[in-house]
Amino acid sequence: MNSPAMPSTRTYALGVGRIPEFRLVYQPIFKVGPEGESEPFAYEALLRVEEEGILASANNHILHHEGLGSITTIDRWVLEQAHLFLASSPGSKVWLNASRVSLCNSDYVDDVLRVVSMGPYYGRITLEVTESGEVDS
Numbered sequence: 001m002n003s004p005a006m007p008s009t010r011t012y013a014l015g016v017g018r019i020p021e022f023r024l025v026y027q028p029i030f031k032v033g034p035e036g037e038s039e040p041f042a043y044e045a046l047l048r049v050e051e052e053g054i055l056a057s058a059n060n061h062i063l064h065h066e067g068l069g070s071i072t073t074i075d076r077w078v079l080e081q082a083h084l085f086l087a088s089s090p091g092s093k094v095w096l097n098a099s100r101v102s103l104c105n106s107d108y109v110d111d112v113l114r115v116v117s118m119g120p121y122y123g124r125i126t127l128e129v130t131e132s133g134e135v136d137s
Contacts (some may be wrong), residue, residue, distance in 0.1 A: 022074065023048045023055055024081050029095070042093040042126070045082055047074070062130060066101050075102040079115060086121050093123075097130040 025048050028040035045060040067070040075098045082094045102108045117124045 016069055021050060021062070022058060022077075023050060024078060025055065026094070028086065031101050042095055043085070044095040045078055045085070045097070047078065047097070062099065065119060066099050071099040072102040072105050076108060076111060079111060082125060083115050083121070086124055088122075093126065093127045095128060098127055099130050103129065 016120075025046045026043040028045055029042040029044055030038040031041045032038045047062065048055040048058070050056045050110065051063055064075075065074055078098075082096055084094060085094055098108075098112070110119055112127060115121060
């Protein structure tokens with residue numbers, strides 16, 4: 001796999017309302033070979049906030065925005081950033097977290113399907129439900 005054009009520590013900002021800006025950080029996911037060699041086979045897009053000059057977990061903000069119903073705006077922004085990341089990183093794969101709230105929004109799902117089915121991105125995006133989200137049975 002080609003290394004991404006953007007380093008995994010690169011951040012992208014999104015200001016939403018009266019909260020700190022979100023940052024998107026790409027964490028490499030490694031596969032380890034029999035000789036101990038490793039290479040990234042994917043990158044997980046992680047949402048962070050800057051607090052007192054330190055990048056911190058955005059979990060509390062995610063929960064807050066899930067409660068408000070505005071998390072879909074954030075998840076859509078993450079999808080757009082992943083699209084840009086993949087465009088500049090041929091051969092790379094990215095894992096995205098999405099809120100249960102967003103995954104129940106048909107417009108968001110349509111956006112995801114549009115991006116993941118595009119020729120150059122087909123098979124390069126994995127979507128998972130955000131760990132902080134609750135799942136209704």
